[in-house]
Amino acid sequence: MIFDQIFDMINIGIIIIDKELKVYKWNRWMEIHSKIPAEKITGFPLFSFFPDLNNPRFLRNFKSVLTFGNFAFFSQKLHQYLFPFQAANSLGSNFKYMRQSCTMGPLRDDNNVIRYAYIMVQDVTDIAAYEQKLLEMSIRDGLTGVYNRRYFETRLEEEFERHKRYTRPFSIIMQDIDHFKKVNDTYGHPCGDYILKAFASMIVSSIRKVDIFARYGGEEFCCLLPETRLDSAMKLAEFLRKKIERNIFIFNNTEIRITISQGIAELKTEMGAAEALLREADHALYEAKESGRNKVVKMKD
Amino acid sequence: MNTDSSHIFSDEEKDILQEIMNIAFGNATADLGEVIDIYVELSAPSIQILGIGDIPDYLTDRMKLHPETSIVAQNFWGDFKGYGILVLPNRTGRSLIAILDDGEPNDFEMKPIAGQEREVLMEVGNILIGACVGKVCELLNTFVTYTPPQVIHENSNEYSSFVDSFDPSQTAILMETVFRFKAIDINGLLLVITSQEAIEWLRKALYEFMEPYE
The missing domain is CATH 3.30.450.20 (PAS domain)
Structure with a gap:
């Protein structure tokens, strides 16, 4: 009983x-x-x-x-x-x-x-x-709300594994806001933070839901594009470059324009590890910066 | 390793346990196929008496079978008490989906690979360990309670804390069998480790099991 x-x-x-x-x-x-x-x-x-x-x-x-x-x-x-x-x-x-x-x-x-x-x-x-809350906090960048570097790297590894199993293509875009230090120095850090947030939300609204967009560090961002070949990634990057170039960011009634440099790489079977893809994209980004900024440069064939 | 183990478990007792395991694991194999369509082959089980402190080295040695391994571990307790451990080559979760045949490929496609593998390893581990321990219990006329299974990857913090959980002052009876899934070419290791505190009970249960035959 x-x-x-x-x-x-x-x-x-x-x-x-x-x-x-x-x-x-x-x-x-x-x-x-x-x-x-x-x-x-x-x-x-x-x-x-x-x-x-x-x-x-x-x-x-x-x-x-x-x-x-x-x-x-x-x-x-x-x-x-x-x-x-x-x-x-x-x-x-x-x-x-x-x-x-x-x-x-x-x-x-x-x-x-x-x-x-x-x-x-x-x-x-x-x-x-x-x-769920903890997970969100651990995978998001506190300032911009986009994914953080750690989450990006985890997903990159997973996509790399998927590529090994199914040989599906994927590409990444590395982006860097040009002369960002000047924005901070001229308009102050709150303005710099605003630009980072507004920039990130513009990119998020321009990519697919399956794409992983992350703040890689400072003013550097990375976008992982599953099922995407190099030429399609180039088109997207060029579209984003123009969109950012044309946009006028307004902070405290001040109009601010920025540009971005981008490096693109597609995963090749001969790349033994996911880091190799990041390195390729990083080299391409470096070249975009060195050759005058506000450019899209793809990895070398 | 501790070789002089006769004071803990005599050769005769080992022989009885060996016989019980042959029957139990044979029954488990048959029922796994008949009842839940998981077809496995289990090798003739072997028995060893080991210091619990020796188990991590023993595991490391046995895990060399594969370059990287995953472990599913589960505690059970009752009169019969210990751990069940399943050692599988790493990244076998995907192949195991085939033998579970849930007809949910899209569901699996959507989830991250690591999550899927964990899920499948846990379920298969729970069933295999449960089948073998359950059949031993049935013959010894007892039953046990289980903790949820844990998936532990080698070369991870999980593995070192799992290994650290062994109390080196204790002795254990280790029953081992190599199993192979018939549908897919994957083999692994199943260990049932009896805790020292259950050895006395096990000894009595073994003799009770033999009584009708004597």
């Missing part, structure tokens, strides 16, 4: 299902969050209420629990949730569904024979929201 009370009072969802996946027990937490009363679901197949659970992964784990008596873990990081319950608006996060960490395990009778499986559902939306 005491355990029955705990079963209903505990702040965790508990479901017990039989070998045919019919619901045997459904605790109050599950009633509240699913809005399905126990008497309505008890004795009925779980899949008729939650058809999305009828997938190979859930079934494989269920069978494994019944056969081997092991546990199955459905972490929120990998699965997000098993049961689509409405999420409380945690920390301003906009998760559509409650993030859940779920465990499935065996329940045995007195003869040690597995008769049922239980599923425990824990609401981890708050933790997931914290994680």
Whole structure:
């Protein structure tokens, strides 16, 4: 009797299902969050209420629990949730569904024979929201809001690996704002910060969602373009160069114009590491600067 | 390595355990195929008594099978207590997707490679370790509880803290088998390590297992 009370009072969802996946027990937490009363679901197949659970992964784990008596873990990081319950608006996060960490395990009778499986559902939306915020903070540049160098380098490595497996093309553009020191010296650092922010947001609005644009350091930026060959990257860079050149940035009623130099490189199979691609783009950028700035220079063939 | 281990586990006890493992791992292989369509071959398991302090060196030695390896580790506890460790060549996660056959290729395409590999390694590790430990438990008439599996990459901080977690003053019984997935040419190592505190129970359970045959 005491355990029955705990079963209903505990702040965790508990479901017990039989070998045919019919619901045997459904605790109050599950009633509240699913809005399905126990008497309505008890004795009925779980899949008729939650058809999305009828997938190979859930079934494989269920069978494994019944056969081997092991546990199955459905972490929120990998699965997000098993049961689509409405999420409380945690920390301003906009998760559509409650993030859940779920465990499935065996329940045995007195003869040690597995008769049922239980599923425990824990609401981890708050933790997931914290994680999401931390993750955002760790991959974004604090000033401009675009990706930071570390994230760029991670994605570059991943794209490099993808290229090795599928030989898909990709290119990068390295950009540097010309004479940026002069902007800072003439108009002050707040203006310099404003230019960096406005410049970054102009670039973000001009590239695809799949492209990764990052502040590489100071006034240097980098753009990773998946599925893009050198000539297409050149066209994009030229478009961006003109767009920036024509734009008038206004800070405290002062009109400011800037230009950018850009170096372009495409990954070649003979490049043994992702850094080689960065080096090529950096050399091209150096050449663009040396040959008069406000230019796009591609890597040497 | 500690060679004089007879005071911990006699040759007879090792033989019984060997027999139990042969049956258990055989059953696990059969059920993995029949019930969840994961077809694996397990080699005849071997048993060693090791100081826990020797396990990191032992692992390093066994991991030389492949240039880079990933480990899935999981603790289990009950009367029978210890760790299950699965050693796989690095970057096998992608190939393992083929044997899981979830029909969700697009889903996997969308996620970063590292995340996908972790996900698959964790699930396959959880099932393989659970199958082998579970079948040993079934024969010894007990059951255990598991911690969530952990994926640990060699040459990472995770690996050094995993290795540091071993208490060198303890002794362990290490059961080892080489497994191979039939559908894909990948083999790895499965280790079940019994903690010292469970050895006494294991000894009793072994003799109870033998009673009907004597």
